[in-house]
Amino acid sequence: MTGGRVAILTTNHFHPAGDRVIYGGAEKYGVELSRLLLSLGFEVSWWQIGDGWQKEILPGVIVRTLPAAEAPFHTIPQLNQAFHERAVDHDYFIYFVTFLAYPQAMEASISISHGVYWDYPGFDATLNTEADRAEWRRRLGIALSGPIRVVSVDTATINWVAATFPGLVSRFEYIPNFVDVAAVDATEPAGKAPGRIRVVYPRRLTTVRGINEMVRAAEVLSGRYPEVEFHFIGRGHQDEVEKDMMAWVSRHPGTYYYWLPPEDVLRVLKSADIAVIPSKAAEGTSLACLEAMAAGCAVIASWVGGLGNLIIDGYNGLIIKPTVHDLLASLERLIRDEELRVFLGRNARETAKAFDLPVWEQRWRKVIQSVFV
Amino acid sequence: MRISILMPNLLLPNGESPVIGGLERYAWQLISLMRELGYEVDVHQFAGTDWHRQISGIDVYGYGMASWSETAALEAMHQNTGAVLYLSIMQAPLRYKPRSVIVSHGVWWDDPASSGDYVQRSLEVCRQALTEAGHVVSCDYSFLNVVRSFYPALADRVTVIPNFVDLAQFYPSHAQGNPLRVLYPRRLERCRGADMFVQMARTLVQRGYDHLNFEMAVDRNHPDRNEALVEVTRDLEAVLAVRTYPFEAMGDVYRSAQIVVFPSLCSEGTSLACLEAMACGCAVVATDVGGLTNIIINGYNGILVPPRLHELTRAVEYLVCHPHDRALLGERAQATARAFDVQAWKRRWSEVILTVYGSV
Numbered sequence: 195m196t197g198g199r200v201a202i203l204t205t206n207h208f209h210p211a212g213d214r215v216i217y218g219g220a221e222k223y224g225v226e227l228s229r230l231l232l233s234l235g236f237e238v239s240w241w242q243i244g245d246g247w248q249k250e251i252l253p254g255v256i257v258r259t260l261p262a263a264e265a266p267f268h269t270i271p272q273l274n275q276a277f278h279e280r281a282v283d284h285d286y287f288i289y290f291v292t293f294l295a296y297p298q299a300m301e302a303s304i305s306i307s308h309g310v311y312w313d314y315p316g317f318d319a320t321l322n323t324e325a326d327r328a329e330w331r332r333r334l335g336i337a338l339s340g341p342i343r344v345v346s347v348d349t350a351t352i353n354w355v356a357a358t359f360p361g362l363v364s365r366f367e368y369i370p371n372f373v374d375v376a377a378v379d380a381t382e383p384a385g386k387a388p389g390r391i392r393v394v395y396p397r398r399l400t401t402v403r404g405i406n407e408m409v410r411a412a413e414v415l416s417g418r419y420p421e422v423e424f425h426f427i428g429r430g431h432q433d434e435v436e437k438d439m440m441a442w443v444s445r446h447p448g449t450y451y452y453w454l455p456p457e458d459v460l461r462v463l464k465s466a467d468i469a470v471i472p473s474k475a476a477e478g479t480s481l482a483c484l485e486a487m488a489a490g491c492a493v494i495a496s497w498v499g500g501l502g503n504l505i506i507d508g509y510n511g512l513i514i515k516p517t518v519h520d521l522l523a524s525l526e527r528l529i530r531d532e533e534l535r536v537f538l539g540r541n542a543r544e545t546a547k548a549f550d551l552p553v554w555e556q557r558w559r560k561v562i563q564s565v566f567v
Numbered sequence: 568m569r570i571s572i573l574m575p576n577l578l579l580p581n582g583e584s585p586v587i588g589g590l591e592r593y594a595w596q597l598i599s600l601m602r603e604l605g606y607e608v609d610v611h612q613f614a615g616t617d618w619h620r621q622i623s624g625i626d627v628y629g630y631g632m633a634s635w636s637e638t639a640a641l642e643a644m645h646q647n648t649g650a651v652l653y654l655s656i657m658q659a660p661l662r663y664k665p666r667s668v669i670v671s672h673g674v675w676w677d678d679p680a681s682s683g684d685y686v687q688r689s690l691e692v693c694r695q696a697l698t699e700a701g702h703v704v705s706c707d708y709s710f711l712n713v714v715r716s717f718y719p720a721l722a723d724r725v726t727v728i729p730n731f732v733d734l735a736q737f738y739p740s741h742a743q744g745n746p747l748r749v750l751y752p753r754r755l756e757r758c759r760g761a762d763m764f765v766q767m768a769r770t771l772v773q774r775g776y777d778h779l780n781f782e783m784a785v786d787r788n789h790p791d792r793n794e795a796l797v798e799v800t801r802d803l804e805a806v807l808a809v810r811t812y813p814f815e816a817m818g819d820v821y822r823s824a825q826i827v828v829f830p831s832l833c834s835e836g837t838s839l840a841c842l843e844a845m846a847c848g849c850a851v852v853a854t855d856v857g858g859l860t861n862i863i864i865n866g867y868n869g870i871l872v873p874p875r876l877h878e879l880t881r882a883v884e885y886l887v888c889h890p891h892d893r894a895l896l897g898e899r900a901q902a903t904a905r906a907f908d909v910q911a912w913k914r915r916w917s918e919v920i921l922t923v924y925g926s927v
């Protein structure tokens with residue numbers, strides 16, 4: 195199959211001012227999807243919110259911008275409208291986030307759900323009345339009905355849709371996230387002194403990712419187990435948060451805070467014994483979790499969103515309620531039980547192969563070939 | 568101390584014979600655990616008339632009021648009991664007793680044919696259950712995630728305890744089947760996708776797979792449905808058998824099959840039958856519905872497909888044609904099933920029971 199121009203609409207591949215790539219799972223996803231489309235012979239362009247700049251993210255793949263000011267009810271109808279006017283010379287369309295297909299969807303189009311993002315208490319507060327919540331849900335229902343296929347990275351979203359708009363699930367396709375197993379295998383582990391146990395939290399410093407619970411658990415355990423290192427690797431959304439975190443580690447021996455480019459995060463994960471993914475909400479089939487699994491870490495993950503698609507409690511990781519209490523108990527269990535740690539890590543490595551990048555590409559190829567014809 | 572279990576039906580409404588199904592097995596497993604912990608246990612259920620039975624040393628009380636009002640029956644149960652445990656979320660309007668436990672067996676209203684009103688009503692039933700009872704034990708993460716997406720502040724009342732399998736009864740055999748057997752081990756309820764299984768079998772036969780043998784191991788709750796099924800599969804009678812078995816025979820039934828299919832359309836938790844098939848080392852094809860996605864990792868320990876005939880057929884056909892992958896998925900299914908050992912389930916449940924009801 196060759197030919198055809200694909201336009202992908204997203205919110206922010208770059209920061210709206212165009213100056214900084216936001217490292218995160220969704221961005222990595224976008225790059226791999228572009229590569230796959232190129233390999234199938236499509237031309238690819240990206241469209242996002244911004245004030246007129248252009249950027250090339252892969253050879254020949256340009257990110258263009260569209261104006262959009264308002265986001266009523268967690269949708270961006272202005273962006274949708276501008277996209278429909280400007281990208282009209284394209285053949286096929288991908289809405290990189292589901293709600294971007296509101297209120298209209300191009301004919302040969304696919305949308306992507308990266309997971310449920312409305313399951314934290316703060317979200318409810320953004321929609322103050324029952325009428326507002328109904329309007330938001332109505333708009334999301336319209337967005338989900340437009341594209342021919344909705345690719346979902348986890349089954350939590352599909353289950354939510356089935357329990358909210360019964361019948362709509364028939365257009366859903368579950369394609370879990372990927373990990374590049376070969377790249378993980380080829381990565382040299384970072385150094386580690388003998389006898390040390392390394393615990394890594396490889397996420398952004400945000401409430402929904404469970405940073406507060408993790409900090410508290412490290413505070414308790416770093417005093418109790420001098421042989422354990424706690425590494426927090428990820429940026430905060432504001433400078434203040436990052437400064438606070440640095441100040442905190444300076445007061446707690448055995449704790450470390452820094453951030454690294456993605457390939458170096460892998461090095462640390464390869465050297466780690468335990469990785470912690472304690473998300474409280476807004477979680478899909480986390481790339482960070484998959485990378486930690488491929489690196490052979492014993493993973494402690496919360497039962498939120500898509501993590502229950504990756505981890506079977508007691509087989510290839512531990513699943514917990516994201517509370518300080520459960521984090522402490524599970525961390526202590528793994529710190530004390532080397533045999534269990536090794537068992538879980540080994541099974542996690544094996545399981546990760548089912549999410550290898552080529553498998554993901556094969557699944558996506560099927561969807562693309564059924565819709566872009 | 569006595570704990571009363573409130574549930575729709577442990578015995579049939581006339582009190583004469585046990586209902587056959589996962590809910591009832593769940594009840595017996597929980598009853599035996601509570602007795603091990605030293606509690607006295609009795610069961611209160613809906614019925615056609617008032618009756619009292621003793622079964623395996625347990626008092627079972629049937630409430631005839633349920634024949635015209637389940638709410639009234641539940642109110643009567645409340646009046647006759649102290650500490651209670653609700654074995655499922657009740658559909659009838661009621662006030663749950665505070666400091667009680669409710670068991671959720673998964674999202675039940677996700678039928679594609681559900682009306683918007685039914686969805687709203689079901690969500691309201693969940694909200695009320697979460698608000699009034701102290702604890703909800705869910706058998707899967709799927710229900711919890713749906714609850715959190717609607718009522719984020721209530722999600723903390725949910726504890727997930729995935730379902731169990733008894734590894735002493737369900738273990739693998741090494742027999743290689745010839746002909747290859749494809750098994751459907753579920754009740755004949757519309758949501759379980761029996762018709763999709765039949766159509767899948769018909770398609771594979773038409774494609775010329777003449778070394779396949781299909782078996783539908785179904786329940787005996789509705790003999791008329793079984794007869795109807797035999798009737799509509801008359802054209803396949805040489806290769807497809809409809810049978811019923813006592814539960815004790817199910818280990819051998821799984822061990823006689825190489826491929827086991829769970830074609831559910833909706834209303835699915837961490838299916839006991841799926842865990843049992845896995846523990847027997849069968850290669851499993853399941854739909855990506857509800858809690859099935861919390862036990863099957865697609866391509867690792869089974870195959871997950873959307874609940875659509877075409878994709879179900881393709882997955883089964885793949886396993887028929889790839890004996891090596893079939894064996895590998897079966898081996899890993901068996902390895903993962905060990906994480907669902909009934910002993911682990913009992914440990915988790917003991918914590919909940921002791922926390923909520925206090926020591927004996």
